[in-house]
Amino acid sequence: MELFRLEHKKLWRKTSVRVSVLLCFAYVVIFGGFLTYQWFEFGSSPDLVSHSFDGYSLIRSQQEQAASYGGVLTDEAFQQMVADYQAADASGDKVKMDIIDWKTMSLYLNQLYPDLKNDSDIRPVYYYVDTEKLTGFYERRLASLDTFLHSQGQTGEEGAMLMAMNDKVEEPFRYEWVRGWQYVLGTSLADLGTIMAVFVAIVLAPTFSGEWHNNTAPLILTTDGGWRRLALEKVLCGLAFAVELFMLMAVGGITAQLVYLGTDGWDMPIQTMKLLAVAPMNMLQAEIYEYAFTLLGVIGFAGVVMLLSALVKSNFLSLLFSLAAVYGPMMVANYLPASLQGVLGMLPLVGDASDIFRTNTFHIFGKYIWSPYLLIIVPVLIGLVCIPFAIIKWSRRQQA
Amino acid sequence: MELSFDRLTKHYGHKIAVDCVSATLTPGVYGLLGANGAGKTTLMRMLCAILEPTSGEVFFNGEEVTGMGAAYRNVLGYLPQDFGYYPNYTAAEFLSYIATLKGIPRDMAQRRIRDLLNTVGLLGAAKKKLRTFSGGMKQRVGIAQALLNDPQVLILDEPTAGLDPKERVHLRNLLADYAGDKIVILSTHIVSDVEAIADQVLVMKNGRFILRGTVPELVRRASGKVWELTVPAAKARAWEKRVAVANFRHEGEYVVLRIISDQRPAEQAVPCQATMEDLYLYHFGEEA
Numbered sequence: 001m002e003l004f005r006l007e008h009k010k011l012w013r014k015t016s017v018r019v020s021v022l023l024c025f026a027y028v029v030i031f032g033g034f035l036t037y038q039w040f041e042f043g044s045s046p047d048l049v050s051h052s053f054d055g056y057s058l059i060r061s062q063q064e065q066a067a068s069y070g071g072v073l074t075d076e077a078f079q080q081m082v083a084d085y086q087a088a089d090a091s092g093d094k095v096k097m098d099i100i101d102w103k104t105m106s107l108y109l110n111q112l113y114p115d116l117k118n119d120s121d122i123r124p125v126y127y128y129v130d131t132e133k134l135t136g137f138y139e140r141r142l143a144s145l146d147t148f149l150h151s152q153g154q155t156g157e158e159g160a161m162l163m164a165m166n167d168k169v170e171e172p173f174r175y176e177w178v179r180g181w182q183y184v185l186g187t188s189l190a191d192l193g194t195i196m197a198v199f200v201a202i203v204l205a206p207t208f209s210g211e212w213h214n215n216t217a218p219l220i221l222t223t224d225g226g227w228r229r230l231a232l233e234k235v236l237c238g239l240a241f242a243v244e245l246f247m248l249m250a251v252g253g254i255t256a257q258l259v260y261l262g263t264d265g266w267d268m269p270i271q272t273m274k275l276l277a278v279a280p281m282n283m284l285q286a287e288i289y290e291y292a293f294t295l296l297g298v299i300g301f302a303g304v305v306m307l308l309s310a311l312v313k314s315n316f317l318s319l320l321f322s323l324a325a326v327y328g329p330m331m332v333a334n335y336l337p338a339s340l341q342g343v344l345g346m347l348p349l350v351g352d353a354s355d356i357f358r359t360n361t362f363h364i365f366g367k368y369i370w371s372p373y374l375l376i377i378v379p380v381l382i383g384l385v386c387i388p389f390a391i392i393k394w395s396r397r398q399q400a
Numbered sequence: 401m402e403l404s405f406d407r408l409t410k411h412y413g414h415k416i417a418v419d420c421v422s423a424t425l426t427p428g429v430y431g432l433l434g435a436n437g438a439g440k441t442t443l444m445r446m447l448c449a450i451l452e453p454t455s456g457e458v459f460f461n462g463e464e465v466t467g468m469g470a471a472y473r474n475v476l477g478y479l480p481q482d483f484g485y486y487p488n489y490t491a492a493e494f495l496s497y498i499a500t501l502k503g504i505p506r507d508m509a510q511r512r513i514r515d516l517l518n519t520v521g522l523l524g525a526a527k528k529k530l531r532t533f534s535g536g537m538k539q540r541v542g543i544a545q546a547l548l549n550d551p552q553v554l555i556l557d558e559p560t561a562g563l564d565p566k567e568r569v570h571l572r573n574l575l576a577d578y579a580g581d582k583i584v585i586l587s588t589h590i591v592s593d594v595e596a597i598a599d600q601v602l603v604m605k606n607g608r609f610i611l612r613g614t615v616p617e618l619v620r621r622a623s624g625k626v627w628e629l630t631v632p633a634a635k636a637r638a639w640e641k642r643v644a645v646a647n648f649r650h651e652g653e654y655v656v657l658r659i660i661s662d663q664r665p666a667e668q669a670v671p672c673q674a675t676m677e678d679l680y681l682y683h684f685g686e687e688a
Contacts, residue, residue: 002500002506003497006493006497006500010488013486013488013489015488211484214487215483215484216484216485217450217484218445218448218450218478218480218484219478219480219483219498219501221448221450222450222473222476223501223502223503224470224473224474224501224502224503224549225500
């Protein structure tokens with residue numbers, strides 16, 4: 001325990017570690033959290049380009065407006081939503097137009113009511129659609145989902161599995177303000193792992209290679225604990241750092257979310273933000289999944305970075321390979337067949353937490369498995385498998 | 401207590417770094433003397449069991465050291481030649497870290513660290529980061545870490561490198577006090593250090609021991625090979641090309657040359673008292 005404490009202290013003493021954590025925190029929590037809610041994304045946008053520094057009050061107004069539709073997404077509620085927007089447009093009430101969730105409205109209309117679109121009118125469909133015709137929301141959603149699955153070739157056993165998942169989604173949907181959750185689950189959390197990968201790599205790449213850089217091998221090898229004990233502590237310390245960094249980002253992100261968005265709408269089904277999602281999850285469950293996905297991905301990635309650090313003697317190469325382990329697959333994935341993309345997605349922090357909104361599956365040993373199950377488990381397993389190899393490889397190098 | 405090595409050899413490809421050396425060391429201070437590249441560091445690393453010999457074995461009290469593992473490391477203290485450290489640690493933290501690696505209980509380690517920092521004159525700098533230390537201060541931290549576990553076998557590779565004369569004298573006294581019933585091996589190419597504290601000297605050249613013995617014994621081997629010759633200053637350089645000159649001393653228009661030579665270099669040359677430095681030059685003159 002004492003060695004772990006000292007190793008941990010050694011890690012946090014490094015300037016590169018402190019700067020990395022500070023930058024990560026600033027990017028994720030300050031810019032991606034507080035300033036985005038208050039300004040960059042949720043501030044009012046009278047000219048549709050820039051945003052004002054009034055996110056907090058605008059979010060409150062939007063939440064109140066969404067709550068006014070009764071908390072359940074029925075045909076009538078949706079019709080009222082669109083009608084309110086059209087009335088505000090007719091009266092030139094820009095403030096009202098800003099607080100109605102037109103992005104979500106647009107999503108529903110484009111996906112479920114494409115037949116109501118007037119090609120000769122260049123305005124978004126919610127400006128002119130006849131609200132009386134906005135009926136059969138859930139029947140249209142089901143038909144749309146069925147069409148989508150067929151277009152993806154997801155029929156037979158696979159299609160049945162996905163539809164069985166969808167059957168568990170409660171209808172009618174609970175409905176409150178969706179846009180905040182869209183940002184949290186679709187953008188902020190979905191990108192968290194990709195951003196953290198940079199900083200985890202910078203901090204952990206020198207875990208073992210740094211000992212060569214510091215030329216400490218002869219000292220370590222002549223101590224009682226020797227390399228094996230130290231290697232174990234280093235690995236534990238690296239994993240602890242990964243968890244600490246994650247916790248820092250998660251606590252910061254959740255704090256910003258609670259301050260600005262509150263808890264309203266936590267029990268809405270995720271289908272309110274992605275109509276064709278089949279998972280019977282609410283927003284809170286989705287958020288827990290995405291945080292768990294990132295945490296396990298970061299732990300898995302930490303294992304990979306430490307293995308790479310043990311394989312090379314240069315800090316620079318260790319960092320380079322670590323970054324390549326995440327961003328390399330991301331870069332080439334788009335040029336590969338879908339099945340290979342799926343496999344690459346199982347590498348730590350390469351996959352996407354927002355797969356819970358999709359219908360992707362893996363076909364393994366004759367069984368269809370919904371992709372998020374594997375995407376959350378496999379990366380951490382890869383990392384854990386890397387750890388003993390890192391210890392063994394480093395010890396062999398040290399004994400040269 | 402006995403540390404012995406038998407026909408210890410290390411090859412790096414075709415290069416022979418250490419060539420079949422054997423010795424038995426009992427408590428005392430051993431000076432390993434030799435020019436750069438003589439094989440001192442390679443030998444020391446093998447004695448520390450951190451470098452695998454090509455052939456030969458090292459024994460501590462009759463037991464082969466690699467087989468002893470942690471039991472050998474427990475009685476070993478080592479200062480490597482290029483002493484590696486963590487620049488963001490303070491001296492006290494670094495020693496605490498090494499003490500933990502050496503398995504010393506925390507309370508005991510803290511007392512020992514304080515004593516050792518005091519001994520090496522760094523108590524006042526205990527809380528300063530190592531990156532702010534001078535070369536000499538770092539070297540003293542290195543010596544302190546080697547002594548942390550009160551080792552029975554202390555191996556110091558170039559311990560006086562980077563130390564100023566006062567620090568070197570302090571270190572010599574420290575080692576002389578420490579030795580007692582322990583085996584201390586120090587390598588250096590600074591002859592005066594060996595001369596001052598080594599009970600036994602092992603002179604290495606091309607991976608072999610070419611001489612061994614006490615300082616007086618070795619100095620005796622050089623006697624009759626050291627001469628002083630007074631020549632006009634203008635001719636001094638010419639003499640330097642012909643013979644091994646250990647020293648030039650200007651006296652007015654003349655220069656007194658200290659010459660190492662098997663034969664009397666000139667009629668006027670007078671024999672003089674040999675020192676370890678003369679012996680070193682006798683054997684390593686062409687490399688010096």
